[in-house]
Amino acid sequence: MPTQEDAPAVHAAMPAVPAPALAVVESEVRRLCTRYAARLQFHGWHHVSFVRAKAAQFAASNGAERSVVETAALVHDVNYLVRRNSSAAIGRRLRMSVLSRARVRPSVARWIEDIVIEAEMATRGPDISREAQALSDADTLFKALPVTPVVLAHRYLEENGVTLRELANKIVGEQQDPHDEGFYFYNPEAAATYSRWATANLALWQCIKESLDDTDVEELLDLVSENTAAAS
Ligand SMILES: [Fe+2]
Numbered sequence: 001m002p003t004q005e006d007a008p009a010v011h012a013a014m015p016a017v018p019a020p021a022l023a024v025v026e027s028e029v030r031r032l033c034t035r036y037a038a039r040l041q042f043h044g045w046h047h048v049s050f051v052r053a054k055a056a057q058f059a060a061s062n063g064a065e066r067s068v069v070e071t072a073a074l075v076h077d078v079n080y081l082v083r084r085n086s087s088a089a090i091g092r093r094l095r096m097s098v099l100s101r102a103r104v105r106p107s108v109a110r111w112i113e114d115i116v117i118e119a120e121m122a123t124r125g126p127d128i129s130r131e132a133q134a135l136s137d138a139d140t141l142f143k144a145l146p147v148t149p150v151v152l153a154h155r156y157l158e159e160n161g162v163t164l165r166e167l168a169n170k171i172v173g174e175q176q177d178p179h180d181e182g183f184y185f186y187n188p189e190a191a192a193t194y195s196r197w198a199t200a201n202l203a204l205w206q207c208i209k210e211s212l213d214d215t216d217v218e219e220l221l222d223l224v225s226e227n228t229a230a231a232s
Pocket of ligand 1: 047051076139
């Protein structure tokens with residue numbers, strides 16, 4: 001596997017994932033996202049294409065191997081096609097299959113798998129590779145966007161079959177420590193630009209958690225569910 005140190009030398013000469021292979025991965029992931037759009041209400045093509053675009057920008061900024069970062073971004077969430085509410089590792093076989101069909105070299109495919117696992121929100125630490133940092137910053141930014149709780153949170157609940165309380169616990173549980181310990185974003189520019197959004201987002205989810213302990217709010221949400229059921 002190319003190391004963080006030799007990756008720039010590798011991509012200076014030739015991208016680890018040649019453009020035709022990257023195009024095949026893009027086309028295959030998009031096809032899967034479109035075919036199974038009903039199961040990917042949150043992690044569909046809208047998410048994948050946003051993360052890919054932002055990850056490419058972060059890779060250009062931090063010297064990561066861009067073609068590998070973009071490919072990792074394209075395949076990072078295929079686990080949601082394999083199993084609802086699962087970890088990235090569950091997508092390994094499908095990920096490797098997509099990469100193999102695109103003729104991505106096996107050593108590069110393993111590198112991409114490592115990056116995806118390294119960048120996972122629930123387990124990532126302060127010291128990860130530049131490629132994982134670029135992917136992580138893009139994926140984390142999607143979570144911190146002010147529009148995400150408004151437009152997409154309910155889709156996450158439906159996609160993954162979790163309650164609002166479970167989602168609030170997951171977000172605060174996974175994101176508060178990286179936020180407080182200074183590695184929510186790895187890229188200094190991303191941190192400077194987006195930390196305000198991240199802080200507001202975490203405060204919102206902390207407030208949501210607190211509100212769910214109010215029995216009148218609980219009753220309100222029960223009535224919303226009844227109303228939704230009656231209307232459908
Ligand atoms: Fe993601």
